[in-house]
Amino acid sequence: MADLAKTTNPLSVVAKLCYAFGGVGGEILWVVFGAYTSIFLVDVAQMPPLFAASIIFGSRVVDILCNVFLGPMIDRTNTRWGKIKPWIVISTLFLIVTNALVWYVPDVGTGGKLAWYIILYILLVLAFSGFSISYRTFVMFLSEDSSERDSAMQYRALLAIVGVVGGIVMHGQTLASFRRSEHDSCDNMTYSANSSTNSSVDGVSLQMTRTGYIISSAAVCGLLLLCLSAVVFGTTERKDISATSGGKRDQNMFKTAKIVLTFRPNVYFLLAYFFIQIPVSIGHGGIALYVQYSLDLEDQIENVILAMMVASAAAMPVIAWVVSKLGRKTSYICFQLAAIPIYIGFQFVPKGSLAVFAVVIALGVTVLAQNFIPWLIVSDITEDCCLQTGERLDTPFVAIFLSTKSLAITVGLIMATIGLEIGGYKVGSCTQPDTVGSALRILASTFTSVLTFIGVVFAWRYPITEDRRKEITEAINKRKLSRNSQPDETQRNGSLSNVNGKVLLPEESSRPEGLQEGDKLLSSELDLSVLLDCKESVV
Template identity: 25%
Template sequence: MAVSPEGTPAPPVETLPSPPEAHTLEPASVSAKRGERGDSGAGRLSFCTKVCYGIGGVPNQVASSAIAFYLQLFLLDVAQIPAAQVSLVLFGGKVSGAAADPLAGFFINRSRRTGSGRLMPWVLGCTPFIALASFFLWFLPPFTSLRGLWYTALYSLFQALATFFQVPYTALTMLLTPSPRERDSATVYRMTLEMAGTLMGATVHGLIVSGAHGSHRCKETALPGQVAVSPNATRLYSVAATVVAVTYPVCSSLLCLGVKERPGASARAAGQGLSFLAGLRLTVRHPPYLKLVISFLFISAAVQVEQSYLVLFCAHASRLHDHVQSLVLTILVSAVLSTPMWEWVLQRFGKRMSAFGIFGMVPFAILLAAMPTAPVAYVVAFVSGVSIAVSLLLPWSMLPDVVDEFQLQHQHGPGLETIFYSSYVFFTKLSGAGALGISTLSLDFAGYKSGACKQAEQVVVTLKVLIGAMPTCMILIGLCILMVGPTPKVPSRNSSRSLGRRTSYSLA
């Protein structure tokens, strides 16, 4: 599955103390009773509102899933740009998305409320631009010499716009209702529909473009060298790009029609806190947070490398051309179906024990590199999906514990939760950028020829290393770091539950 370990921070939802200038302090029991009344009365969200809110997160997941599995193959074999330039495209895009995270938070926090709200204008304003960027990312320009620069600029633009789209969309949770319970319910709808969007993006996009990468492409020529780009391939990718781009205006319109911002809903979340830089200096010195971030820098990078090179491995290092779409679908379905199981395992056996589920990917990845046959590939795809599910679920389950422990030690008040989440996303995006950039550059050193039907033996060996040895080493390093030292302890069950922090399970 494609995350783009790339989730977004969820705002704090706990009840905050009254400002110093208030004349009376509200008892906790009164506040709790008011929260209960909000759950049963005016704060309740309708089923239609929750569904429309969840639909708003679908487009980014559809586009990110298609990009994670097929962009690299498109750039190498259809756009036929050198592997070194593809490395620059992937690295530049990921870095742009990471840099856009703090900028998005800064500008959105300074924006003023309009007639349609404070956050909704950002979502609607980004919609036409990100739809166009998504379409032209799969468009083949008539020139050839500057294609690397073209795709670098477009992918960087898309990643930045996706961040400016996703940050206000997820922050909209605080403006739906004053009820924490209803916010949690709306977040569940969002996560469910986002995962469905991830599955839909890879499936629909893959089904449309599958005709451009079949084994018949190379049978039509007797030459082993570079194959000319087929007009059918460019047409198929244009159709797939159109389908993905259309989801943005459709889903954004449903979001706007079905969801209304409530200006008073986040009144309790207002308060004075540390500045972003001051809070960042404190969070990066917190040992449990450092351990969590460093371990998942390796694990999330391993997952991104595994999914990015699966299609290339099937096309050039094995005889699995005709199984690409089925293998991608197996991974995604396995990940979606196994997520409830991992939630039960987390509650029953604890988070440290659940982390060993990530290790399941290691022996099967090595097996696929050694025995690239169809039966082995499907078993590996199923097990990889199960492992990917827990690798996406676990960090977002452990982060609230880290934040709780930090708040118990420092007592700095509201606002630091967003810093924890945004900095985690920033670092994981950078790790993915470095891993994908370096690994793609290794293909160029091995002599990868864009558009060629048969690659050199060095390229085949490199793809086996990228699909087997490289993810294995990174996962083992990440798990070793994660298992060292004690795990953070939550102060109490009620405090942990009151935080209500959830984020999207993205595969991009």
């Protein structure tokens, strides 16, 4: 492998840091958006729970459908500035504009606000999808060395979680400083079924809370600009790598999507990830609602979310160590099995008890595992598919993965919002019936535990073990060595190495070592166009 090492330029620490910092702003935006969307729509924007659910559902469905097409579109981009960087720039600028508007509450009535938020949420999630697909794929084009890419992803995960903790602190403390005034009509109120005795939220207090959201969004927008500058000026896109991505140029998007969606390891992984991500999304999007209405700890919402994020940041070295010892598949399964009793714990936290901090701290470790390990698995799947088909489909694989993630988040947020409706949530009321808290408890414990277990079953069926991953890496390294020696072979063999004007690479003429029959595409179709070209040339 010494020859291969000579052909690989290691990434500098500066490049890894710039790439990692480039995603911090987007991560903060998405975490704040996910954690506070439900409570913002129902408590601050004063939208009925079903309207809030329709806003979330409408925007996410458009996002899921468009992700399927965004991946191939990005893969077919070819500009003087590269394949990926133009998409990062454009999507980040759209994120800045939409994030500045999505936390504003217009005075246009319920129907007008419904249209306002549906449009803005669609634009925001589309902009984030464009950014996330291009940014996450960008690491594939920084280096050919998988260990260098893994190192860059570890930098990204570490800076992202540290940035998210800082972002949650900033957002939470900003909201806390604009929390209800001392003359708030909701103080010392108790729920009554008689709406005439259940006071509404004070107008002055509500306006102060809305101002806090706007100030926080402005800070995130400024951070997004800094992160964009780091990616643009601190990293270099390897055009020699990106030029090989996308497979056959005459292959349409639907055929590309079919290859990705029928690749056996990817099928099991996406099913596992989907069922595991829904509980994570319920916990993420519903934790504020759970703390406020199930535990009656409204003044602790920001602190609870912060505790979960700090736990995730502290767990990063532990998760990396476990992955290095047990492998990616086994580690992923173990962390998700550990999450099941944690979810069950939400059912038994007493009302008003600070024991919720112990539960969310433990949950933070498994949440980080769900956010970090799958990206390593996606890299393995992409490499394995490249060996099977001879085509690099990095961006489509990332796009389909993000579509699955978006679908799971959509289901989780909608379930959290519908839980309010089932519990009998009263729009604009200072206090809520106990049934609201009970519904959120069941959602946060029973539903999450069952769905996580189903996801673990599919993860167990995922075929790329550590031994298989080593075989993939070895086969790819041999292919790179063959490709690097191809010019010399061409010079020695002359026209024999060229048939019909096409150079036949060694990996196209024989099956690479390490491939397993079970990892073939689910489709049995074979492309015989190369053999036909050879036949015509001979004739």
